[in-house]
Amino acid sequence: MKIVIPVAIVVVTVILLVAGGLSPSQVGIAVGEGVGTTFTGSSTGGTVPEQVVTAFLQNVQRRNWHGAYAYLATQNKADEASFVRELAGRDASLRTFSTLSSWDLKPMHANDGEADIRTTMHWSTPVGVMASVRDLKVVNEQNAWRIVWPQPQLADVPAQVVPVNYLRWDLVTHASPEWGNSGVDGPRVRIVSMNAVSYNGGSVIMGEALNEDTVPAFVNVNATLMGQDGKPIGEESSFDKILHVLLPKQVTPYRIDFPNVELQSVKNVQMDIKTTLVPASADPVIGVMNQSIDTDATGRKVLQGQLLNQSGQIVNVSHVIATFYDTDGKVIWVSDGYVDSALYPQTPETFSVEVPSTVAGSAHNYHVVVNQYSLERS
Amino acid sequence: MHMRLILAALLGFFLADLCFGQELNPPQQATAGNPFSIPTSGSGSATFYLFGPGSVVKQDVHLGQAVDVRGEDVTTAGRYTVILCGDTCHSAHFFIAAASPASLSFLAHPSRAMVKQSGSISGVVFPFDKFQNLVLSPVTVNFKMTTNKNSLFSRAVPTRQGVAWFRSDSGNTAGLVLLSASVNGLSAQRALQLVASDPCNLRIKAKQTAKGVLVETDPIHDCAGNTVPDGTIVTFTANSGAGRSTVDAPIKQGVARANLTPSGTTVISAASGVVMGNELRMDVKR
Numbered sequence: 001m002k003i004v005i006p007v008a009i010v011v012v013t014v015i016l017l018v019a020g021g022l023s024p025s026q027v028g029i030a031v032g033e034g035v036g037t038t039f040t041g042s043s044t045g046g047t048v049p050e051q052v053v054t055a056f057l058q059n060v061q062r063r064n065w066h067g068a069y070a071y072l073a074t075q076n077k078a079d080e081a082s083f084v085r086e087l088a089g090r091d092a093s094l095r096t097f098s099t100l101s102s103w104d105l106k107p108m109h110a111n112d113g114e115a116d117i118r119t120t121m122h123w124s125t126p127v128g129v130m131a132s133v134r135d136l137k138v139v140n141e142q143n144a145w146r147i148v149w150p151q152p153q154l155a156d157v158p159a160q161v162v163p164v165n166y167l168r169w170d171l172v173t174h175a176s177p178e179w180g181n182s183g184v185d186g187p188r189v190r191i192v193s194m195n196a197v198s199y200n201g202g203s204v205i206m207g208e209a210l211n212e213d214t215v216p217a218f219v220n221v222n223a224t225l226m227g228q229d230g231k232p233i234g235e236e237s238s239f240d241k242i243l244h245v246l247l248p249k250q251v252t253p254y255r256i257d258f259p260n261v262e263l264q265s266v267k268n269v270q271m272d273i274k275t276t277l278v279p280a281s282a283d284p285v286i287g288v289m290n291q292s293i294d295t296d297a298t299g300r301k302v303l304q305g306q307l308l309n310q311s312g313q314i315v316n317v318s319h320v321i322a323t324f325y326d327t328d329g330k331v332i333w334v335s336d337g338y339v340d341s342a343l344y345p346q347t348p349e350t351f352s353v354e355v356p357s358t359v360a361g362s363a364h365n366y367h368v369v370v371n372q373y374s375l376e377r378s
Numbered sequence: 379m380h381m382r383l384i385l386a387a388l389l390g391f392f393l394a395d396l397c398f399g400q401e402l403n404p405p406q407q408a409t410a411g412n413p414f415s416i417p418t419s420g421s422g423s424a425t426f427y428l429f430g431p432g433s434v435v436k437q438d439v440h441l442g443q444a445v446d447v448r449g450e451d452v453t454t455a456g457r458y459t460v461i462l463c464g465d466t467c468h469s470a471h472f473f474i475a476a477a478s479p480a481s482l483s484f485l486a487h488p489s490r491a492m493v494k495q496s497g498s499i500s501g502v503v504f505p506f507d508k509f510q511n512l513v514l515s516p517v518t519v520n521f522k523m524t525t526n527k528n529s530l531f532s533r534a535v536p537t538r539q540g541v542a543w544f545r546s547d548s549g550n551t552a553g554l555v556l557l558s559a560s561v562n563g564l565s566a567q568r569a570l571q572l573v574a575s576d577p578c579n580l581r582i583k584a585k586q587t588a589k590g591v592l593v594e595t596d597p598i599h600d601c602a603g604n605t606v607p608d609g610t611i612v613t614f615t616a617n618s619g620a621g622r623s624t625v626d627a628p629i630k631q632g633v634a635r636a637n638l639t640p641s642g643t644t645v646i647s648a649a650s651g652v653v654m655g656n657e658l659r660m661d662v663k664r
Binding site: 165167169183184185192210212213214215216247248249250251282283285286287288289290291292305308310346366367368369 | 487488489490571573574576577589607608609610611612613620621622623624625626627628630631636637638639650651652
């Protein structure tokens with residue numbers, strides 16, 4: 001009996017090793033999700049063009065740029081350096097901190113010579129998963145399917161001098177031992193609107209806050225939901241769905257999500273705004289150009305436009321927060337999204353944030369603000 | 379055992395009756411930090427106790443001679459108890475008052491205030507002597523508010539229970555304001571900033587450039603004519619066939635400006651906080 005169990009374990013182990021060696025290797029293949037006719041990143045089947053795109057994306061996922069570049073068609077081919085810059089990002093943009101985690105492939109059209117495949121790439125980033133959609137054209141070149149990847153139009157800012165009247169606030173925090181002479185008052189920031197809505201079985205608290213003071217403020221908004229019995233049933237902060245550094249007379253939207261609290265169970269909401277006087281800079285100024293609510297390639301309603309960095313320094317990561325109003329000027333939704341490319345001086349960069357279909361129908365007006373993070377200033 | 383306890387209790391009651399049944403005459407008026415004497419009568423030695431809010435003193439004394447209390451033993455204002463125990467014990471209470479003011483605690487609020495706000499500035503003074511006792515006896519505090527060497531406000535306020543305060547309107551002119559409080563040559567000063575109020579009559583103008591449309595405001599003032607501080611955000615909005623464009627631009631050198639990229643018939647507006655400016659309509663050709 002003492003020998004039977006070890007022998008059995010050894011036999012089973014050998015069987016498993018042999019079975020593993022005989023089955024095809026799937027090391028490095030991402031796990032994705034398939035919907036309908038979607039061909040996912042975990043699949044090894046599909047048509048030949050889809051298999052080529054999958055192999056290409058596997059190389060992108062491993063950051064094997066040279067290997068991925070080998071899958072590109074010769075016609076209208078991007079040079080390798082631009083190709084890498086487009087996919088890997090540059091200048092400490094959000095893409096440089098991202099990894100391709102999975103993808104969805106949706107064949108749009110195919111014949112013997114070419115195929116169009118809608119590719120949704122899911123990138124793991126420090127601020128969560130971001131999806132980017134790209135329609136890839138795959139062509140049959142001398143009996144080998146290859147991906148058409150045209151030369152990207154990367155921002156190329158000519159050498160120039162951009163004059164900036166640099167404006168900033170410094171904070172002197174000399175603490176005098178004399179009582180009553182130890183500091184200055186904190187900034188005066190007021191919540192000017194608040195709305196609570198039910199969303200996906202949870203609750204969302206949103207609104208706007210205004211810095212009424214003449215100094216910059218670091219702002220955070222907290223909300224506590226009180227139940228029917230008067231006891232708190234949820235407490236959250238606005239986290240990144242707010243402009244934390246608010247310049248004088250600047251308005252910020254805020255949004256606080258309670259995914260696990262139904263709105264019907266809430267009797268009232270206690271709002272709390274925390275402000276701190278902080279050093280800040282008034283630059284760079286980022287314009288939000290050509291905004292409009294449209295339908296994107298996947299059929300979703302999005303607010304899209306262009307960000308224009310009007311200063312002379314590179315903005316590494318930008319975060320767009322959009323406020324939507326109804327006909328009465330009431331805030332009905334707050335959406336946000338990150339832009340994975342850096343903002344170069346005087347160079348427009350596209351952005352889009354998702355708008356729930358229920359909001360898109362009733363949104364009469366909207367306002368977009370931009371959070372920005374620059375390595376030079378952090 | 380019970381008998382011993384009963385005897386001890388009776389002895390305690392007897393001694394207590396001796397202690398508090400007779401009088402000791404300390405000075406009625408004493409000031410913190412000032413030495414004084416308490417006369418005694420009789421002969422022989424006794425023990426002198428002094429209990430106060432900040433000190434306890436025990437010393438052997440000779441009856442018939444005055445007991446000298448050092449100034450450093452009575453630096454804290456408040457109620458003191460003295461006990462003199464010879465053959466019998468005598469006790470008395472007296473109060474030590476704060477000395478003359480040696481420092482002022484001056485609390486001014488707020489550190490920033492908008493112009494033309496009624497009752498928006500307040501100041502409170504607490505006078506203390508050199509031992510940090512609150513001076514409860516009335517003293518007159520002279521409050522002054524000056525800006526650029528011009529006096530905005532001056533008032534003499536007597537303290538009540540150790541506190542003097544004032545409340546005042548903010549002036550019409552933005553800038554640094556110095557608040558001072560003085561008592562008998564002592565003074566304390568605080569600085570506060572009077573800042574411009576909300577923009578008044580916000581007006582914009584626009585001109586077409588090679589890059590789009592340059593929009594800028596006229597110099598921005600509040601309704602009292604003060605320049606709105608640099609850094610204040612003005613939001614420019616352009617609605618055109620190309621969609622909506624917005625720029626949150628800070629005021630620099632009194633003016634906010636932004637480049638917009640509309641095309642076609644365009645309506646441009648500006649706002650700062652809750653204040654709206656005028657609207658411009660222009661036909662932008664690109």
